[in-house]
Amino acid sequence: MEGYMTIKQTAEEWGVTPRRIQVLCVEGRIEGATKFGRDWAIPTDAIKPVDKRITTGKYKNWRKRKNSIRMT
Template sequence: MDGYMTIKETAELWGLSPRWIQTLCSDGKIDGAVKFGRAWAIPSDANRPKDSRVTTGEYRNWRKK
């Protein structure tokens, strides 16, 4: 399909794992991503979404506090 990439192509382009790309698609974080059966089609001009996971360690050992 013209103008769309597969999950594998997107993962290689953005430097992420294919499984993480699938998760981003299913969560609706990639604009314009469409599911055809079991495969995702991602627009070629889609921007990589911001990683919103907490990486500061702020919540490390939160149960012990």
């Protein structure tokens, strides 16, 4: 289809994994993405959404810290 990209093409263009693109489509974070059967069609002019995942390291090893607090 003209004017649309596949998940694989979008992943290569944006530098992320195809699975991440699928998640963004399911969450509705890619504007204009539509589902045709089991495949997604993403507009060629779609803008990559901002990554909202936490990357500060604040939650790194949180289970270990939580367990060590309980034991003392």
